[in-house]
Amino acid sequence: MSQPESSCTLIVGSGHAGCEAAFSLRQNGYTGRVVLIGNEVSLPYQRPPLSKGFLAGTVDDQALLIRPADAYEKANIETRLGVQVVSLNAAQKTIELSDGSSLGYNHLILATGSRPRQLAILDSERPLANVHYLRTLAHAQQMREQMLEGKRLVIIGGGYIGLEVAAMALKRGLKVSLIESMDRLLARVTAPDVSSFYQHVHQAEGAKLHLNAQLDRLNLDTTGERVESVQLSDGSVFPADLVLVGIGAIANTELAEQAGLEIDNGIVVDEYTYTSDPFIHAIGDCCSHPSELYGRRLRLESIPNAVEQARTAALAICAKPLPYRSVPWFWSDQYDLKLQTVGLSQGHDQTCLRGSPALRSFVVFYLREGMVIAADCVNRQSEFALIKKLVQGRQKPDIPSLVDDSMSLKDILAQMTTPA
């Protein structure tokens, strides 16, 4: 059963998830009206280069677009950019936009994403000229102008954003200090072995890392509009020409909350991306979905999750539902190191190492009761697809084989029997 031509699907959010949802609807035969609404003025663009090539000046705006401008017209996808959705009336199936217009829908897809967590000690209403967050093109454009050789960059937060920018800034000749409140880098997402590998790499490149460091205050210059130094609770002071804050992201659930949808660490959805309202879907960074593999709800901030959930929503709307069962995975580029992670490592009771951190090519496997639940891979592109299969298949491999780099993963997988 296909949707009637009079059907209308609205997509709120023009990031990776929203863009994919629009095109996926058409690919699956949806002939109704599709309107993609976003509060950024540009067409959907790639976010990963914002912390790498774009900030370095080697990639320009046009190269960032996820789809070329003419693709939207060709696919008959309407776009309303630079407008905010100010309210949602789920009973009447209408939304109101910041330009005063309103739109009705048969289906609504919320792809509102997440926003950077703000530093509590700063008044977010009065931004400082040299303090940066990094999520949008506008953020990256503002920051890029200040990323000059010799400048002192202080980074608050030792997660992916902080480390990717640190890598790029050091290569461009900035002086980099990084402040992390936990006892290691990437504390929420990797094992200690991987944290210490990255710590050594960044220190070897010249970054000054301060772990277990609590931020106390940002000292302003005489204009009161710029930070001139960053101060920790132990009293140490770091002069700064610019500051980057990368301390996590908050799901944009306000619209859904206001409309009465169920919220729990994101907009709650089922495995077909339906929210608590049968005409509304939520996808990407803003939603929490059930994971059969991990036996709990997850909210994932990754492009694969955004894109795959977008497809799930489109399939559901086109009456061809397929449950979303993908294993979480993610990548991060720092220097010559490609980190690809699959699965979630919380709850592991064992790790094992394949390859060599000293040679900058290795895999850390995380196991629980003998089953591989996650893996962090550095410069192991040729093995990553098979490692994803290991995790997805809930395999219990032979560990001596796994850690033997001379044994191919293909052979290891072939040896295994299907788990009970």
Place this chain on the structure above:
Amino acid sequence: MKKWQCFFCSYIYDEALGAPAEGIPAGTRWEDVSEDWICPECGATKEDFAMLEIA
């Protein structure tokens, strides 16, 4: 010769160039690239690629 782009990271596989670093010679058509091949930039699979329309 066609070009295929990764949805996740915008890496482009150009049939004319192949991916020699991955053992795929220049001129290898997309359909002849192994189904196990993954995007060298991010790890997405072949089904996460779309053919680029020539303008």
